[in-house]
Amino acid sequence: MSEIRVKVADFAVAGTGAVIATIGLGSCVAIALYDPLARVGGLAHILLPSVGMSQDRENRAKFAGTAVPLLIEQMRAIGGRVERMRAKIAGGASMFTALLPTSGIQMGERNILATRDALTRAQVPLISEDVGGDHGRSVYFDVTTGNVLVKSLRRGDVTI
C-alpha cells in the first residue's frame, strides 16, 4: 500500500491501493471525495475558506471554495464520476481559545462552513465528518475502502 502525503494547501488524487494522508490539521480542513464504484479518491488540505482572504489566486487547493471543484476535475480525469462522489471532512478546530475574540466565528468554523457550502454547490453529499473541537487531527484516507481514519493525540482515533 502506498501512502501519498498531502501538505498544507495541497491535494492528491489516487486509485485503489493508495492511502492519501495529511498530517497536523488544526483549523484547516481535510476534504476527502470518493467514488466508491470507480474506487477513485481525492483529498485536499485547505487553509482558508475563500480566495477573497488571500493575494494568492493560483493555488486552488488552498481554499475550500476552489478545492472541491479541483478535486472533482482531477478525479474525473482518472475515471471518477461526480454523480457517484461522496464527501467526508475532518478538521476545523480552534486552539488557544482563551485568546480568541469572543465575538464572531473562528477560522476553523469558517473553514467548515465554507467546505460544506462548496460541497452543496458541487452537489456532492457530505456523508460523514469529524470537525470542530480544540484538537489537532491527522487524516489517512484509504482509497481501497473509502474509509477515513482520523487520528488525534487527545481524542484517540476515529474512522469516519
Add this chain to the structure above:
Amino acid sequence: MSDMTTLKPNQLDALREVANIGAGHAATALSQMTGNTIMITVPKINVTRLEDVPAQLDSEDEPIAAVLMHMMGDLTGRTLLIFPQPTAVRMAELMLRRPIGSSRDLGVIEQSAIKEAGNILAGAYMNALSEFMGLMLLPSPPSLHIDMSAAILTTTHLQFGSDKDQVVSVETEFMLKDAGEHLRGFFLLLPDAASLQAILRAVRLA
C-alpha cells in the same frame, strides 16, 4: 506586504539584534527559574508563505506544548514558546523543584508551571525590546495548548495573524543542559506586518 519579503540585509541584521537582546533577557530569566545554564542560538528570521511555515521540530505530528501570548501596545503580534512534550514535562519539574522523572504527564500543576514559564520568558523578552526601542509593549495572559506541532503552528498564524499569505517569525532556540541531556525549546516572536515596520523605524532602519 511586499516590504516583508524585501527586507534588506541591514534590516535583517537589526531584527536579529533586537531579537537577540530580547532572547538574552528571556534566557537569563529562564536560567534563574530553573537553576540551569541556558544557551541561545542566533535568532533566525523566517519570512514564508503561510503554507510553508517552517517546522521547528522533526515531525509534523510530534506532540508539543505551546504557550501563546498576545503582544499589545506600540507593537502588535504574538509570542509563542514551544517545547517538545517530554521537554515540557522536564521543564515543569525544574520549575516545581521536583526530581527528574517524578512527573509522567502534564497535569494541571505542570501545565500551570509551563504557562508561567511562558509568561516570564515573554515578559522578559518584551521588556528588553521595549527598553531598547523605547516602545511600550504589553503581554496578554498566556494560553497553553498541547497538540501536534504542525497543527499548532499553522493554526496560530491562521487564527491570529493579520496576514493570511505571508508570515514572519523571529525564532530563537533555547538549549538547556540537564543531567547530561540536551533539552531544547523555541521562542517565536510573530509581529504583525505593520509592527515589523514599526520595529525597523524604532531602530531607524525603516
